[in-house]
Amino acid sequence: xxxxxxxxxxxxxxxxxxxxxxxxxxxxxxxxxxxxxxxxxxxxxxxxxxxxxxxxxxxxxxxxxxxxxxxxxxxxxxxxxxxxxxxxxxxxxx
Amino acid sequence: xxxxxxxxxxxxxxxxxxxxxxxxxxxxxxxxxxxxxxxxxxxxxxxxxxxxxxxxxxxxxxxxxxxxxxxxxxxxxxxxxxxxxxxxxxxxxxxxxxxxxxxxxxxxxxxxxxxxxxxxxxxxxxxxxxxxxxxxxxxxxxxxxxxxxxxxxxxxxxxxxxxxxxxxxxxxxxxxxxxxxxxxxxxxxxxxxxxxxxxxxxxxxxxxxxxxxxxxxxxxxxxxxxxxxxxxxxxxxxxxxxxxxxxxxxxxxxxxxxxxxxxxxxxxxxxxxxxxxxxxxxxxxxxxxxxxxxxxxxxxxxxxxxxxxxxxxxxxxxxxxxxxxxxxxxxxxxxxxxxxxxxxxxxxxxxxxxxxxxxxxxxxxxxxxxxxxxxxxxxxxxxxxxxxxxxxxxxxxxxxxxxxxxxxxxxxxxxxxxxxxxxxxxxxxxxxxxxxxxxxxxxxxxxxxxxxxxxxxxxxxxxxxxxxxxxxxxxxxxxxxxxxxxxxxxxxxxxxxxxxxxxxxxxxxxxxxxxxxxxxxxxxxxxxxxxxxxxxxxxxxxxxxxxxxxx
Amino acid sequence: xxxxxxxxxxxxxxxxxxxxxxxxxxxxxxxxxxxxxxxxxxxxxxxxxxxxxxxxxxxxxxxxxxxxxxxxxxxxxxxxxxxxxxxxxxxxxxxxxxxxxxxxxxxxxxxxxxxxxxxxxxxxxxxxxxxxxxxxxxxxxxxxxxxxxxxxxxxxxxxxxxxxxxxxxxxxxxxxxxxxxxxxxxxxxxxxxxxxxxxxxxxxxx
Ligand SMILES: [Cu+2]
Numbered sequence: 038x039x040x041x042x043x044x045x046x047x048x049x050x051x052x053x054x055x056x057x058x059x060x061x062x063x064x065x066x067x068x069x070x071x072x073x074x075x076x077x078x079x080x081x082x083x084x085x086x087x088x089x090x091x092x093x094x095x096x097x098x099x100x101x102x103x104x105x106x107x108x109x110x111x112x113x114x115x116x117x118x119x120x121x122x123x124x125x126x127x128x129x130x131x
Numbered sequence: 132x133x134x135x136x137x138x139x140x141x142x143x144x145x146x147x148x149x150x151x152x153x154x155x156x157x158x159x160x161x162x163x164x165x166x167x168x169x170x171x172x173x174x175x176x177x178x179x180x181x182x183x184x185x186x187x188x189x190x191x192x193x194x195x196x197x198x199x200x201x202x203x204x205x206x207x208x209x210x211x212x213x214x215x216x217x218x219x220x221x222x223x224x225x226x227x228x229x230x231x232x233x234x235x236x237x238x239x240x241x242x243x244x245x246x247x248x249x250x251x252x253x254x255x256x257x258x259x260x261x262x263x264x265x266x267x268x269x270x271x272x273x274x275x276x277x278x279x280x281x282x283x284x285x286x287x288x289x290x291x292x293x294x295x296x297x298x299x300x301x302x303x304x305x306x307x308x309x310x311x312x313x314x315x316x317x318x319x320x321x322x323x324x325x326x327x328x329x330x331x332x333x334x335x336x337x338x339x340x341x342x343x344x345x346x347x348x349x350x351x352x353x354x355x356x357x358x359x360x361x362x363x364x365x366x367x368x369x370x371x372x373x374x375x376x377x378x379x380x381x382x383x384x385x386x387x388x389x390x391x392x393x394x395x396x397x398x399x400x401x402x403x404x405x406x407x408x409x410x411x412x413x414x415x416x417x418x419x420x421x422x423x424x425x426x427x428x429x430x431x432x433x434x435x436x437x438x439x440x441x442x443x444x445x446x447x448x449x450x451x452x453x454x455x456x457x458x459x460x461x462x463x464x465x466x467x468x469x470x471x472x473x474x475x476x477x478x479x480x481x482x483x484x485x486x487x488x489x490x491x492x493x494x495x496x497x498x499x500x501x502x503x504x505x506x507x508x509x510x511x512x513x514x515x516x517x518x519x520x521x522x523x524x525x526x527x528x529x530x531x532x533x534x535x536x537x538x539x540x541x542x543x544x545x546x547x548x549x550x551x552x553x554x555x556x557x558x559x560x561x562x563x564x565x566x567x568x569x570x571x572x573x574x575x576x577x578x579x580x581x582x583x584x585x586x587x588x589x590x591x592x593x594x595x596x597x598x599x600x601x602x603x604x605x606x607x608x609x610x611x612x613x614x615x616x617x618x619x620x621x622x623x624x625x626x627x628x629x630x631x632x633x634x635x636x637x638x639x640x641x642x643x644x645x646x647x648x649x650x651x652x653x654x655x656x657x658x659x660x661x662x663x664x665x666x667x668x669x670x671x672x673x674x675x676x677x678x679x680x681x682x
Numbered sequence: 683x684x685x686x687x688x689x690x691x692x693x694x695x696x697x698x699x700x701x702x703x704x705x706x707x708x709x710x711x712x713x714x715x716x717x718x719x720x721x722x723x724x725x726x727x728x729x730x731x732x733x734x735x736x737x738x739x740x741x742x743x744x745x746x747x748x749x750x751x752x753x754x755x756x757x758x759x760x761x762x763x764x765x766x767x768x769x770x771x772x773x774x775x776x777x778x779x780x781x782x783x784x785x786x787x788x789x790x791x792x793x794x795x796x797x798x799x800x801x802x803x804x805x806x807x808x809x810x811x812x813x814x815x816x817x818x819x820x821x822x823x824x825x826x827x828x829x830x831x832x833x834x835x836x837x838x839x840x841x842x843x844x845x846x847x848x849x850x851x852x853x854x855x856x857x858x859x860x861x862x863x864x865x866x867x868x869x870x871x872x873x874x875x876x877x878x879x880x881x882x883x884x885x886x887x888x
Contacts, residue, residue, distance in 0.1 A: 045764060045768060046763075047764065051757050051760045052757070055754065058753045065886060066746055068886075069742070077886075085882050088878045089875055089878050092756065096757070096871045096874075097868055097871045097875075103698075106705060113709050113712070117712075120716075120720070121723065124723075124724070
C-alpha cells in the first residue's frame with residue numbers, strides 16, 4: 038500500500054468547498070423566497086444537483102479517484118434517471 | 132501464508148481452524164465452506180417448498196375441496212412462492228456456486244471480504260427464520276402471494292409483516308453477496324487474467340452482482356413502505372389516503388423483473404462453463420457471451436412494466452415496455468446460439484452435467500418463447516393471470532435456474548467433496564425429473580390459453596385433465612428429485628475418490644486438488660491464455676516446461 | 683515467477699478494494715432513498731398544489747440550520763482525513779469530535795422539529811392529518827418517512843465515526859492505513875448528500 042499514491046486535500050480547499058456549498062444553500066433559500074411558481078422546483082433541484090456534485094467531487098474525493106470509480110458513479114445516476122423517465126412514461130401519459 | 136505452509140495438503144473440508152466441528156463451520160470465512168452452508172439451507176428449504184407445491188397439485192387434481200380449504204391453499208401458494216423465490220432461486224446459484232467457484236475460477240484464495248461473506252449467510256439465516264415464523268405464528272400464514280400486492284397485503288390479517296421483514300433482510304443478504312463479488316472480480320483476478328481472459332461464469336456473476344446491488348434496495352424500501360402502511364398508516368399505496376396501488380406495482384417490479392435476471396444470469400454462466408468442458412472445445416463466441424450478460428443486465432433493468440399491461444398503465448408506457456421486452460430477448464438468444472455452436476464439432480461426452488445443461492437449453496427455450504407471448508401487448512391481455520404465466524415462469528425458473536443448479540451440482544460435486552456420484556443413478560434421476568417437470572407444467576400452458584386463472588383454488592370441470600396430468604407430473608418430479616438427492620448425499624461418504632480433473636476441464640478449478648486446500652492455490656497461477664484454451668498435449672507440455680524454467 | 687505476490691485477503695489489506703466496496707454500499711443506500719424519491723416525484727406531479735401548501739408547514743429556518751450544520755460536519759470529516767494523512771492524530775480526533783457534536787445538534791433540531799409536528803397532531807394516523815387534503819397527507823407521510831430514515835442514517839454514521847475515533851486512538855488507523863476513516867467519511871458524506879436533496883423537497887418547494 039505504501040506504493041500507492043494518495044492525493045491529500047489541503048484544509049484550505051475544504052474550507053473553500055464549504056463556502057461554495059453554503060453560498061449555494063443561501064442561494065436556494067433566497068430563490069424559494071422569491072416564489073417562481075412551477076419554475077422554483079426546477080431551480081431548487083438544479084441548485085441541489087450542483088451542491089450534490091460538489092460534495093461528490095471534492096468531499097467524496099471523486100476528482101482524484103480512478104476513471105472506473107467515476108464512470109461507475111456516473112453510470113449509477115444515469116440508470117436512476119432512466120428509471121424516472123420510464124416511470125413517468127406511465128404517469129405523464131395516462 | 133503461515134497456515135498453508137504448515138498444512139499444505141489438508142482439504143478445506145478437513146481443515147481445523149480455531150474451532151472444531153460444527154463451530155468451525157459456523158465461524159468459517161472460507162468461501163467454499165460458506166458455499167456449502169448456503170447449499171444445505173437451500174436444499175432443505177427447496178424440499179419443503181417442493182412438497183408444498185406437490186400438495187397444491189394434489190388439491191387441484193379434482194375440482195372442489197379435497198385435502199385442504201381455500202384459505203390454506205392461499206397460504207400454501209404464498210409460502211411456496213416466498214420460500215422458492217427469496218430463499219432459493221434468488222440466492223441459489225450466486226451464493227452457492229458463485230461462492231464456491233468464483234475464487235477458484237479467477238485464481239483467488241477467497242472473496243474480497245470473507246467476513247462480510249459469512250455475515251451475509253447469517254443475514255440469510257435470520258431472514259429464513261423470520262419467513263418460517265411467518266408461517267407458524269398465530270395470525271396465520273400470509274396469503275398475499277409472493278408479490279405482496281397492495282391493497283390486499285396492506286389489509287390482510289395474516290402475518291404479512293413477518294414475511295415482508297424476512298424478504299427485506301434476505302434482500303440485504305443478497306446485496307452484500309453482490310457487493311462482495313464485484314470487488315472480488317475487480318481486485319482479485321490472478322495475474323495475467325485480463326477481463327477478456329476471465330471465464331464466463333464470473334462474467335455472468337459480475338452482471339448479476341450489479342443488479343443485486345442496484346435493484347434490490349428498491350424492493351427493500353418498497354417493502355418498508357408497505358410495513359409503514361400497515362403499522363404507521365402512511366398510505367402511499369392506499370387510495371383512501373391519496374396513495375396509488377399501481378405505484379406499488381411499479382416499485383415492486385423495478386426490482387422483481389431484474390430479479391429474474393439475478394436468477395437466470397448465473398444459470399447461463401454455469402451452463403457456459405459446462406458446454407466447453409464436455410465438448411472439449413473452446414466456447415463459441417466468448418466475447419458475445421460476456422457482453423450479452425452485461426446487456427441482459429442493463430436492458431433487463433428497464434422492462435419491468437410488462438408485468439403491468441393490464442394494470443391501467445399508459446398507452447405509451449405499454450408500448451415502450453413491450454418493445455424493450457422484445458429487445459432483451461436478443462442477448463438471451465445469442466447465448467443459446469453460442470451454446471449450441473460450442474457443441475458443434477466438439478468431442479462430446481454425454482455425462483450427467485452435460486445432460487442437465489442440454490435440458491436447461493431445451494426448457495429455457497420453451498420458457499423464453501412463451502415469454503414473448505406474454506411480452507406482446509395483445510396476447511398478454513388474454514394470457515395475463517392464467518396458468519400460462521405459471522407455466523412460463525416455471526419453465527424459466529425451474530427449467531432454467533433449477534436445471535442449471537442440478538447441472539452445477541453434478542459438475543462441481545467432485546471438486547466440492549472429492550468424490551464421484553453414480554452416473555447411472557444420475558441418469559435415472561434425470562429421466563424422472565425431466566419427464567415429471569414437463570408433465571407438471573406443459574399442460575398448464577394449454578389450460579392457461581383456454582382460460583384457467585392462476586392462484587385459483589377451484590375451477591371448471593373442463594380444465595380437470597390438465598390439473599390431473601400436472602398432479603401426476605408433480606409426483607414423478609418429486610421422485611426424480613429424491614433420487615437425485617440420494618445419489619449425491621450417499622456418495623459423499625461412499626463415492627469413488629474423484630481425481631483432480633474428472634471432466635478434463637481447462638479452467639483453473641480443475642488444476643487444483645479435489646477437494647481444494649483451504650487456500651485453493653499453493654501458488655497463484657499466471658494466466659496466459661483464453662480460459663477455454665484446449666491446447667494439444669504437446670503445446671501443454673511445452674507450456675509446463677517454460678513455467679518450471681521460469682520459476 | 684517468484685516475484686509475483688500472492689494476494690491473500692487476510693495478509694494484505696486491499697485499500698482500493700475496500701473503498702470500492704464502500705462505494706457499492708453507497709449505491710445501495712442511494713437506491714434505497716431513490717425509491718422514496720420516486721414516490722415523491724409521482725405524488726408531487728399529481729398533487730402539486732397540496733404539496734405546495736403542506737411544505738409551508740415545515741420550518742424553513744430549522745431546515746436551513748440543519749443543512750448548514752450537516753455541510754460543516756461534512757467538511758470537518760473531510761479535514762480529519764487530511765489530518766490523518768498528514769500524521770496529525772490529535773487534530774483528526776478533534777475534528778471528528780466536532781463532527782459528532784454537529785451531528786448531535788442536527789438530531790436535537792430534528793427532535794424539536796418532529797416534536798412540534800406532534801404537538802400540532804400532525805403525525806401519521808392522527809385525526810388532524812387524516813382529514814387534510816390527500817396531497818398534504820401524502821406529503822407528511824413522505825416527510826416522516828424520508829426524514830426518519832435519514833435520521834437513522836445519521837445515527838448509524840455517528841456510531842461509525844465513534845468507532846473510527848477509538849480506532850485512531852488505539853493506533854489501528856494511521857498515515858499508512860486510513861481506509862476505515864475514509865470509508866466512514868464517505869458514509870457521512872452520503873448522509874449529507876441525501877440531505878442536500880431532501881432539504882429543497884421538504885422545506886423549499888413552496
Ligand atoms: Cu418481467
